[in-house]
Amino acid sequence: MTNAVKHFRFTWRNNRRLHQKPDQESVDACRIWLDAERRLVHPKLIVMLGVTAAQSLLKRPVTISRERSRIFQLDEQCSGLVTVHPSYLLRLPNEEAKAREYARFVEDLRLAQSFITQQSD
Template identity: 35%
Template sequence: MATRPIGIRPDQQPEHLDQCRRCVLWEAATQAVPGAGPRHAPLMLVGEQPGDQEDLQGKPFVGPAGALLDRALDEAGVDRGQVYVTNAVKHFKWEPRGKRRLHKTPAQREVEACHYWIERELAEHDPKVVVALGATALKSVLQKSTVKLQASMGGAIEHEGRLVIATFHPSYALRSPDAATRESAYRAIVEAFKHAHQLIQKYPK
């Protein structure tokens, strides 16, 4: 019979994020990174996981991807102060590369374990529209491991009484190998934010 590492409880229901031991990622992270934003924000943005700077500061989207996110929100006419920003996974998963800590994509079991927190955030903030930034976020929000990011882009998906819009993660627009791809990804992010803003205005609660 397979054994589970001591202290790892995917069925655990902690009250506070810093108590979470539902997967192993807390062991190598500096701290858990909660979402941030107003309680009843109509728009929720869900990324993949904290990065290096987010792990150190304990806040979501404060590194280079966060700067691009701010620029895209501003261009789309969306006030970040009215947006709730979070991640599908709350601890930084990384691997060493010399003195650097490089991002490592969370496993599906880690995404599933952390969905406990996404459910709590959705219930508490009750957004009208959720923008999933990248494939990991989309799989978490829709609770569907087979969903494809690019096939889901360009429209709004109804899911459990909310509208979900899929787009690229800001880090993709930063790190793609050529300028044309980076610009195309950035434009897609801006258009997704514009679409989300339009839907919020069109379908008030």
């Protein structure tokens, strides 16, 4: 497991540290580390949790709803899967939405597990 950005910006609100979305400059600055990690690990599948991770790896604008829940080739040796960031699940406004989106998230992780299992056979 890794992060597309290695440091986090935040603001203080009511004695709480709230993380802010990284800007493109931060994503670009950390790209060297992400590329090095990929060369060392040789992952068969990268699960991109959220927009920042997806945009960092895909190098283009990403809409989670359009890209989510399908496996596709990133390059000749690695596939990718886009899903929501777990913090998204915590911010949903009601219990029905939380349950629905959590179930979709679990299905995405099961899809990743199934893909890896098939690749190992």
